[in-house]
Amino acid sequence: MTTSDGAFLSVRDLFVRFDTEDGVVKAVDGLGFELERGRTLGIVGESGSGKSVTNLAVLGLHDPRHTEIRGEILLDGQELTGAPESVLEKLRGNKMAMIFQDSLTALSPYYTVGRQIAEPYRKHTGATRREARQRAVEMLDKVGIPNAALRVDDYPHQFSGGMRQRAMIAMALVCDPELLIADEPTTALDVTVQAQILDLLKELQQQTGSAIILITHDLGVVAHTVDELLVMYAGRAVERGTVHEVLSEPRHPYTWGLLGSMPLLDSDVEEPLVPIPGTPPSLLNPPPGCPFHPRCAHVAEVGGDRCRTERPELPPGRGAACHLPAARQRTAFPQQQTKPRPA
Template sequence: MTTLTKPDDGATPPPAPGDGAFLSVRDLYVRFSTEDGIVKAVDGLSFDLERGRTLGIVGESGSGKSVTNLTVLGLHDPRTTTVSGEILLDGQELTGAPERTLERLRGNTMAMIFQDPLTALSPYYTVGRQIAEPYRKHTGASKSEARSRAIEMLQKVGIPNPRLRVDDYPHQFSGGMRQRAMIAMSLVCDPDLLIADEPTTALDVTVQAQILDLLKDLQQEFGSAIILITHDLGVVANTADDLLVMYAGRAVERGTVREVLRAPQHPYTWGLLGSMPRLTSAVDEPLSPIPGSPPSLLSPPPGCPFHPRCRYTDQVAGDRCATERPSLPDGRGAACHLSAERKQTLFTEQIKPRLG
């Protein structure tokens, strides 16, 4: 990936890498060159992830969640992508690392469950071969050993008759089965870092629970670090330890799952929680969507990127929301110009009653 000089936008300098962090991302910028201009896909993102913990990343489509994690794996086209910042995996710098180094790490030390298994699986090879290939490459196993491992993984993710289905092609699997096969391929080498991009989207609730339990078992057995990208806040609440809320390529709020879901501090997080259906709501009660649309990353708005959609800009003195980029404090916090006291009042009086 091509390196990029850090933009001078007056943003707060990133915090130093956390002690004991297995994955440390610092001041990450990702830019895509297109015919229409430069897409600012990730804009100064920093976070840490320790072994044995799960980080949930949430946000609307286009907020930079998947781009961030594809960058960690080094999967962007270097001809059209420029990257700057620091990505440390167990102390090893990945930004600008040779492709040979990334190939050695991908599928072994770090792996990703891709969002769309239909395009992630090759139609030319059997499912079993695609699961067995990374296992043979990284462990030196024989063909028979790799085939046995593939059958074992298909069984773990709930594929019926795995000894027969191991020789099927992706088009012979249903959408949910392809998703499970993709998960099996990602887990086959017991990676230290697993990035799960909407891993349960195409699955029914029973299989979804099985897959989430499988990820927990992997984490408990090997101490793996997991990044869970999802739109389902219910999955995050029951699976993740920490939560990062992204908007327009930036982190706008972070903290433990308990802290963020029980006492969110950013108006965007309030909007995400408020747009969820609740069991206690009346059947005909309308949802409360966030007004407007996410900004174009070709020309994101100045200041706080959420301010064109925010209901509370009139409660900040002057035009700070439109002109000054708010900083995200270390640890628990939100990138918002509202004072801590005002956030607390708004949440208690207006937001919390709506959330139930």
């Protein structure tokens, strides 16, 4: 994948492998993307497609004893792949931060919410305990926690799910990171709280100019939140473009399947959703050629064994990793199908 030299975050030819008792899991297989400051990249795909693994690699959070990482991860020109832990510790929570998927397990039950927010602020800024506590109160108030000065001494189990998620956002943003990775930040939250959290992320981005990566499987969320969209399948990027391009003119059969399984704004409530047939492939032994071909209804259109034997490459810029002719990619999916219900 070609990338511009000025990108704030550049991921090039990233491979992530896990050694397990059953064999080597090929979790990420030659992935590349870039992100500018002030922009939001959405990464979508089914569970197991490599979304979270990719971003944990960016933060250097994989266990090096059981993980092989190859490729380049450049953050503001600084190489992160293979960087010493001491270097990554200075960046994590400071220049880059992550909102984890499950706030109840990501937050320690043994420490108050305020202490967990204040700790990275003290570490990276040298603030006193009093200053860090005040900063924690400010951040809780900023993310909409009522009575922040009192709730700062509460434990995570005393917060509701939505409040814990807001506390996670406060902890991630306490040092004003330039890169924020949000891994399913609205999972298990009701629609009203989802909208509030997404609006909060957008507002904070406008204030700080940070770059955001939003990991999700919900196309209704990305439709109104992100600037660029990357579709992942079996550890690979299969389609990319602006969110408008991908949702209004999807080009990969997997993207068509994702959109076809979403409820539409103007659809009949009795109309059944169309699931993608089959199951995601095992990353211990992914299929040869196009990884989606065992589930794809368009293999016969390509002809021969090309889909089964030849891996399609994702072209630079807007495009899809698919052997179908470009004209067919642009016309195969009905345009009226590309209106996922907003979150």
